[in-house]
Amino acid sequence: MDDMRRYVLDWYDANRRVLPWRAAAGARMDPYRVWLSEVMLQQTTVAAVIPYFLKFTEKWPDVNSLAAAPLDDVLREWAGLGYYARARNLHRCAQMVADLHNGIFPADKDTLQSLPGIGDYTAGAIAAIAFDRPAAAMDGNIERVLARVFNISEPLPGAKKPLRALAKTIFEGNSYRPGDFVQGLMDLGATVCTPRGPKCGLCPLAQGCEGRKSGAPESLPRRTPKAEKPSRYGHVYWITDGQGRVLIQKREDRGLLGGMMGLPTSEWKAEIPDHSAFGKENPLISEGKVLHTFTHFHLTLFGHRIDAVNTIIPMKGFSWVAEQDCAAAMPSVFRKAVRLFRAR
Numbered sequence: 001m002d003d004m005r006r007y008v009l010d011w012y013d014a015n016r017r018v019l020p021w022r023a024a025a026g027a028r029m030d031p032y033r034v035w036l037s038e039v040m041l042q043q044t045t046v047a048a049v050i051p052y053f054l055k056f057t058e059k060w061p062d063v064n065s066l067a068a069a070p071l072d073d074v075l076r077e078w079a080g081l082g083y084y085a086r087a088r089n090l091h092r093c094a095q096m097v098a099d100l101h102n103g104i105f106p107a108d109k110d111t112l113q114s115l116p117g118i119g120d121y122t123a124g125a126i127a128a129i130a131f132d133r134p135a136a137a138m139d140g141n142i143e144r145v146l147a148r149v150f151n152i153s154e155p156l157p158g159a160k161k162p163l164r165a166l167a168k169t170i171f172e173g174n175s176y177r178p179g180d181f182v183q184g185l186m187d188l189g190a191t192v193c194t195p196r197g198p199k200c201g202l203c204p205l206a207q208g209c210e211g212r213k214s215g216a217p218e219s220l221p222r223r224t225p226k227a228e229k230p231s232r233y234g235h236v237y238w239i240t241d242g243q244g245r246v247l248i249q250k251r252e253d254r255g256l257l258g259g260m261m262g263l264p265t266s267e268w269k270a271e272i273p274d275h276s277a278f279g280k281e282n283p284l285i286s287e288g289k290v291l292h293t294f295t296h297f298h299l300t301l302f303g304h305r306i307d308a309v310n311t312i313i314p315m316k317g318f319s320w321v322a323e324q325d326c327a328a329a330m331p332s333v334f335r336k337a338v339r340l341f342r343a344r
């Protein structure tokens with residue numbers, strides 16, 4: 001273990017990635033930036049996160065300013081990053097840190113984990129990276145490196161248990177630069193021990209890596225094949241008022257895409273919903289379909305246009321906006337729908 005830490009830290013000192021949430025080598029990390037980046041990086045790539053991180057930190061440079069922002073503003077800036085419950089939890093967490101902890105993030109993993117949107121991994125990452133505490137943190141990159149170095153052949157998700165036990169031993173038993181060690185393993189997984197084509201010739205852990213010795217490190221970690229995702233269907237409407245404006249809807253606060261702006265839709269069901277009553281007064285013009293995949297299901301939305309509707313008075317949650325601005329605050333599925341309608 002000591003050799004492993006030394007090799008990783010030496011490699012990290014020479015090869016660390018420059019990322020906007022990282023302080024310069026040897027400088028103290030800002031817990032707010034570490035927390036924000038870790039929440040954004042949940043299920044999302046570094047490349048996708050960087051522009052959002054820059055936008056958020058420019059607008060809200062510290063946790064108190066984020067806590068004071070209206071939730072709708074936070075959701076609007078988050079639009080397009082996906083997994084929208086994260087944005088709501090982010091805002092609630094900022095408010096709790098501001099109100100209960102005087103705007104100072106707690107350093108202790110258990111206290112961090114009691115905050116909204118901070119699970120075991122994120123708490124460990126913040127404790128280690130922001131506060132240099134010996135806390136276990138295992139993201140997908142670290143999981144892959146450990147599965148290969150220790151040749152864990154049991155498929156995921158079953159392999160999570162031995163991997164977590166390994167991470168606990170490796171991270172919690174280490175008080176020498178624990179934050180850099182975590183980040184070193186993350187960077188190693190992201191740039192050298194990559195999912196396809198690991199560059200073992202460049203790896204500081206090559207000599208002791210059991211996965212490399214097995215001859216097939218790329219096959220690790222193994223995964224149990226996932227069950228087929230179910231499909232759902234619905235209708236999405238492009239309703240214009242004849243004056244260059246389109247009708248948009250703020251979705252209910254709860255559930256998928258809760259609180260986000262979108263185009264009006266029917267329910268999303270396992271069968272195509274009947275919406276014949278909807279087009280009685282104003283003829284619907286079919287405009288093709290939008291395909292989108294969420295974590296748990298595939299969605300097909302059938303697009304319908306209703307032009308020059310003057311009879312519709314927006315109800316609560318609905319509003320008219322200029323066509324060219326309507327997609328700005330919408331999640332990806334609705335941005336796709338807007339592109340479909342505007343391309344016609």
Ligand code: SF4
Binds near residue numbers: 149201203207217
């Ligand atoms: S030797 Fe190869 S498989 Fe093993 S940790 Fe390094 S890059 Fe990954």
